[in-house]
Amino acid sequence: MLDTVFNTREMEFIPQLAEPAIRLHLLVVDADAAVRSACAEIAASLGYAVDSTGDLGQARGLLRGHIADILLVNLPSGSNDGLELVSEVKLLYPDTSVIAMTATGSVNAAVEAMRCGASDYLTKPFAMDELSTVLDRAAQIHMTDTATRQLRERLRLSEGLGSMIGRSPEMEKIYRILSKVAQSTHPVLILGESGTGKELVARTIHAYGPNSQKPFLPVDCGLLVPTLIESELFGYVKGAFTGANHSKDGLLVSAEGGTVFLDEIGELSLDLQAKLLRALQEKEVRPVGATHRIPIKARIVAATNRDLAAMVEKGTFRKDLFYRLNVVNLRLPSLRDRREDIPLLAAHFLDRISREHNRKFTLSDEALRTMMRHDWPGNVRELENSLERATALSSGPVLHLGDLPTQLQQQGLKENHDALHAGDVEEAGVAAAPGVKPLADLEREAILGAIRTLNGDKLQAAKLLGIGKTTLYRKLKEYGIADPLHEE
Secondary structure (H helix, E strand, O other): OHHHHOOOOOHHHOOOOOOOOOOOEEEEEOOOHHHHHHHHHHHHHOOOEEEEEOOHHHHHHHHHHHOOOEEEEEOOOOOOHHHHHHHHHHHHOOOOEEEEEEEOOOHHHHHHHHHOOOOEEEEEOOOHHHHHHHHHHHHHHHHHHHHHHHHHHHHHHOOEEOOEEOOOHHHHHHHHHHHHHOOOOOOEEEEOOOOOOHHHHHHHHHHOOOOOOOOEEEEEOOOOOHHHHHHHHHEEOOOOOOOOOOOEEOHHHHOOOOEEEEEOHHHOOHHHHHHHHHHHHHOEEOOEOOOOOEEOOOEEEEEEOOOHHHHHHHOOOOHHHHHHHOOEEEEOOOHHHOHHHHHHHHHHHHHHHHHHHOOOOEEOHHHHHHHHHOOOOOHHHHHHHHHHHHHHHOOOOEEOHHHOOHHHHHHHHHHHHHHHHHOOHHHHOOOOOOOOOOHHHHHHHHHHHHHHHOOOOHHHHHHHHOOOHHHHHHHHHHHOOOOHHHOO
């Protein structure tokens, strides 16, 4: 019977595939004892933990007790019992991958099994290496799907992914793509405005990928001159140029299966674009000054704030390199397009700053409202820098509007002024009335009045007003007042 099923190939010639990193559990269900035994023996030789049975009732019991990672089930002709088992398994144990076995001439049953959720099928008689290949494919699918589900569960229970913060619909979409992209080694092109966190996304892809223990090597293509970028990426040999006192491997070689992050890829010269394309196509590099080539194994993640498609049209970026890098495309949203994430981001940054300075910081309602309305042209980076500046200048634990950068202060004061004069009760919190002054005027009067009351003692005035001395001096400069005691 073994000869019939496996095309007369001998068991000892089974190709020995790499044993799975995690020992997977396989359940073989077939009424034919010889086929069942042969499948179990092959799977065991490949590193699987194997159970087998010819009884569907017993199979259901084994599934309840062990929940197999992979089910290899025969679909007997003239019976729907096998298909019913496939449907039950995908309903009750969706994490289990199913491979259907069918006799020659019953391909329709295999098609029906795929509709019921089977991921693959084998048609009898099949060769041993066919079974090995299908099992290996099912194992890869199972482990990838499991990793993706675990990542999605982490996302569901957290405020973001890794160091990425945000629960807006735009970020949820990014997380869903990342949970899939991270499990592969395909090139990824990250697009977005400056400050949206492109490098953070690249590091997250690497950290949650299969080669996370390998190096993550960033290179900024916009900061280095072309000759330095070439030596950084491809390496050089001793004597290749002045100062090359020893040979050095490039980042594409040093990655050793890790990730090379090419930031601002749009800044590469056409000459370097051609060399990079050749390296990615041939999977080898020639170091500067060398006559030999070195094989490379690195995942490429590139990023840019430029419109590469438009650059391709203008001829300033190679079309073939664009398609090589653009296997998976991630476009990051600007902060103004996900304003609901601003409180989360602000809390995250303030928590970090508080831990670094051993001092708790929080935002006043007025400051947070102004931040929510700001357009943030510098995106998340601008938000972080604004909070770091505010905590450095603040004299207390609560960050007020006056502690924020001047641009945000002016915006906040203007909005409050407009709200008052428009009679916007909901926004301003008061009703407009005759004699009500703009907040900017009240603030100016309060500062100047305090200084005059204290006979020019600016430090004491700042303490009484509850603002930092730097804030007070900045305000006086904005008012154009050098000596408040003699200001009319």
